[in-house]
Amino acid sequence: MEHTAREKALWTICLTLVLIFALIPVLWIISLSFKTPATITDQSFIPTEFSFDNYKSLFEGGISESPFIKPLINSLGIALITTFISIILASFAAYAIARLDFPGRSVMLAGALAIAMFPPISTVGPLFDMWRSLGLYDTWPGLIIPYLTFSLPLAIYTLVAFFREIPWDLEKAAQVDGATPFQAFTKVIVPLAAPGMFTAAILVFIFAWNDFLFAISLTSSDASRTVPAALAFFTGDSTFTQPTGSIAAAAVLVTVPIIIFVLLFQRRIVAGLTSGAVKG
Amino acid sequence: MSDRVKSERRLGWLLCAPAAIAMLAVTAYPIGYAIVLSLQQVDLRFPDEGGWVGLQNYGAVLSSGLWWTDLFNTVFLSVISVSIELCLGMAIALVMHRAIFGRGLVRTSVLIPYGIVTVVAAFSWQFAFAPDTGFVNHLPFIADDKDWFGERFSAFSVIIMAEVWKTTPFMALLLLAGLTTIDDGLYDAAKVDGASAWQRFTRITLPLMKPAILVALLFRTLDAFRIFDTIFIMTNGAQDTQSVSILGYQQLISRLNLGLGSAVSVLIFICVLVIAVFFVRVLGARQPEGSR
Numbered sequence: 217m218e219h220t221a222r223e224k225a226l227w228t229i230c231l232t233l234v235l236i237f238a239l240i241p242v243l244w245i246i247s248l249s250f251k252t253p254a255t256i257t258d259q260s261f262i263p264t265e266f267s268f269d270n271y272k273s274l275f276e277g278g279i280s281e282s283p284f285i286k287p288l289i290n291s292l293g294i295a296l297i298t299t300f301i302s303i304i305l306a307s308f309a310a311y312a313i314a315r316l317d318f319p320g321r322s323v324m325l326a327g328a329l330a331i332a333m334f335p336p337i338s339t340v341g342p343l344f345d346m347w348r349s350l351g352l353y354d355t356w357p358g359l360i361i362p363y364l365t366f367s368l369p370l371a372i373y374t375l376v377a378f379f380r381e382i383p384w385d386l387e388k389a390a391q392v393d394g395a396t397p398f399q400a401f402t403k404v405i406v407p408l409a410a411p412g413m414f415t416a417a418i419l420v421f422i423f424a425w426n427d428f429l430f431a432i433s434l435t436s437s438d439a440s441r442t443v444p445a446a447l448a449f450f451t452g453d454s455t456f457t458q459p460t461g462s463i464a465a466a467a468v469l470v471t472v473p474i475i476i477f478v479l480l481f482q483r484r485i486v487a488g489l490t491s492g493a494v495k496g
Numbered sequence: 497m498s499d500r501v502k503s504e505r506r507l508g509w510l511l512c513a514p515a516a517i518a519m520l521a522v523t524a525y526p527i528g529y530a531i532v533l534s535l536q537q538v539d540l541r542f543p544d545e546g547g548w549v550g551l552q553n554y555g556a557v558l559s560s561g562l563w564w565t566d567l568f569n570t571v572f573l574s575v576i577s578v579s580i581e582l583c584l585g586m587a588i589a590l591v592m593h594r595a596i597f598g599r600g601l602v603r604t605s606v607l608i609p610y611g612i613v614t615v616v617a618a619f620s621w622q623f624a625f626a627p628d629t630g631f632v633n634h635l636p637f638i639a640d641d642k643d644w645f646g647e648r649f650s651a652f653s654v655i656i657m658a659e660v661w662k663t664t665p666f667m668a669l670l671l672l673a674g675l676t677t678i679d680d681g682l683y684d685a686a687k688v689d690g691a692s693a694w695q696r697f698t699r700i701t702l703p704l705m706k707p708a709i710l711v712a713l714l715f716r717t718l719d720a721f722r723i724f725d726t727i728f729i730m731t732n733g734a735q736d737t738q739s740v741s742i743l744g745y746q747q748l749i750s751r752l753n754l755g756l757g758s759a760v761s762v763l764i765f766i767c768v769l770v771i772a773v774f775f776v777r778v779l780g781a782r783q784p785e786g787s788r
Contacts, residue, residue, distance in 0.1 A: 217697065219596050220570050223596065224596060225622050227595075227596045227597070227598075230591055231598050231601060231602065234588065234591075234602055234605055234606070235601065235602075235605045237661070238605035238606060238608045238609060238661075238665075239605065240618035240624075241609075241612070241621055241661065242612065242620070243606060244620050244623070244624050244631070245616065245619070245623070248623055248629070255627055257628045257629050259628075259629065259630060259631050259634050260631065260634075261631045297708075305514045305515040305518060306515060308510045308511040308514060309511060309512045309514075309515040309516070311511060312507065312509075312511035312512050313507040313512070316504050316505075316507060316508040316511075317501075317505075317508075318504060318505040318507075318508030318509060319505065320508070320509065320512070321508070324512050324515075324516065327516065327519065328515075328519065330520045332522055332715075333715075333718050333768060333772055334523050334765075334768070335718075335721070335722050335741070335764050335765055335768045336722065337722065337724065337740075337741040337744045337745065337761060337764055338526070338527055338530060338744075338761040338762065338764055338765040339522060339523060339527065339530070339757050339761075340745065340748055340749070340761070341516070341525055341527040341530055341533065341541060341744070341748040341754055342525075342526035342527075342533065342743070342758070342761075343522065343530040343763050344748060344749060344754075345529075345533070345754055346526070346529070361518075361521070361522060364518050364522075365518055365521065365522035366522075368515050368518060368519050369519070372515065373615045375776055405735055422610075422611065425613065425720070426613050426614055426657065428613075428614060428615050428724070428725040428728070429724050429725070429741070429745070432728075432745075432749075433745065433748070433749050443613075444613050444614075444615040444616075444725075447616070447619065448615065448728070448729065451687040460623060460629055463619055464619075464623070467613075467616040467619055467620070470613060470616065471611075471612050471613065471616050473614070474611045475608055475611045475612070477611070478607050478608070478610065478611035479604055479607065479608075479611075482603060482604060482607050485607060485610075486603065486607070486669055486705060489610075489666065489669050489670075490670055490672070490673035490757070492667050
């Protein structure tokens with residue numbers, strides 16, 4: 217199809233607008249993170265003086281004093297463990313739903329859908345009370361358990377969509393060709409299922425990394441507070457300085473790696489986010 | 497029933513059980529517990545007082561102006577932001593579908609908001625609009641000293657903007673997925689019959705995308721109804737900008753009033769149920785295959 221110069225120009229403008237709108241908050245927070253306390257209120261989009269002081273202050277005092285290191289470890293640990301368990305449980309369920317014929321299959325799918333719609337705030341009060349009496353309040357498992365619950369529907373739906381596409385007959389074919397059932401599974405099925413599981417893992421990790429409500433409700437100290445919650449409690453060096461610079465620097469550190477990751481695996485993420493929705 | 501069928505059933509149940517238990521343990525049990533708590537007077541600051549009070553907590557919530565203000569705020573924010581997202585998302589989806597060049601670039605840029613932690617995005621927008629640090633008041637046509645968070649509806653406009661920025665990508669991707677299922681031949685046939693671009697959009701695209709649009713609307717509406725992070729960071733409910741989730745959080749965690757807070761939680765649960773039933777029954781959304 218041929219396009220006129222006018223169409224191309226119009227398209228370029230659309231493209232630029234979308235790009236600017238998507239990038240503004242990211243560029244702005246990066247800019248703020250490099251400003252000095254003296255220039256942080258200069259309101260200019262590009263820093264006039266560059267400094268790494270905001271980043272340095274995040275790591276000052278090592279693990280015991282720094283307001284950022286422990287929450288970062290908590291965030292990483294909790295998100296990774298959640299992802300690991302969630303993908304294992306979801307793979308079992310998704311395999312059963314995609315391959316086996318048993319009554320309750322549709323109930324399982326409908327149930328997962330209902331959980332996806334469930335308002336998390338409705339569970340916060342009871343969990344707060346239960347966790348305090350069970351000793352789970354302000355611990356890693358105290359956050360991992362609710363994250364598991366609310367990420368499972370996402371993982372199950374993504375995996376079911378992927379597993380349904382796998383040509384399972386290949387497993388039998390490999391066995392006919394002399395492979396043992398174990399070989400058939402590890403050499404044929406696992407490589408085919410891996411991309412789907414990886415996609416689901418990315419989505420679950422981002423979900424756990426992003427949560428704020430449970431993180432501020434079920435924690436009270438750096439023992440298990442994750443970065444989003446810690447950011448809300450950041451204070452300045454003294455009562456008279458705003459923590460804007462340190463918040464910006466911490467925000468950049470938790471954002472940029474995820475953005476790079478998302479961009480590297482964008483095709484998978486798009487496939488995962490929209491899996492099944494097409495048939496809806 | 498043959499042994500094979502039986503063993504397949506058993507395996508199916510066995511494989512689903514762990515996930516089912518994990519999902520129910522933190523939803524069904526707590527919501528039941530919340531209902532029990534909501535019927536009692538439970539205030540952790542006064543642990544000695546207590547006992548069953550029937551529907552008194554619900555009466556207290558429903559007769560307070562705060563609940564109705566917050567419910568209005570939540571519905572207002574949800575309706576406005578989801579409507580903007582639908583229009584913008586549809587525009588982006590159409591643009592991506594008919595991309596002349598740079599389709600990958602658009603996809604990349606719409607995924608950036610998805611990857612960003614909501615709290616971080618809320619901080620960034622807040623700092624951008626803040627009168628002391630922000631650059632927004634320096635833009636043309638905006639008063640230099642405008643205090644965006646000092647007044648209810650200007651605060652709402654910033655909150656809506658942050659929400660729209662964060663969630664439009666998801667809407668666009670869902671709609672694009674629906675768009676790609678439409679047979680191009682229909683458009684060609686309509687063109688031959690002399691239909692204008694607008695007619696092709698309203699007579700072909702919209703009707704065929706109805707299921708995809710309804711699914712996207714249902715999930716985004718329920719998601720928007722839970723709005724918490726952005727408001728907590730930007731205003732923490734000041735200037736009457738509280739959402740129902742913020743109200744629940746304040747009663748439960750800040751004031752430790754589990755009885756009253758649980759009544760709020762249960763009412764929010766009922767609201768979500770009503771919205772879901774509304775979409776599924778009244779608008780005729782089919783059972784969606786996707787969870788989002």
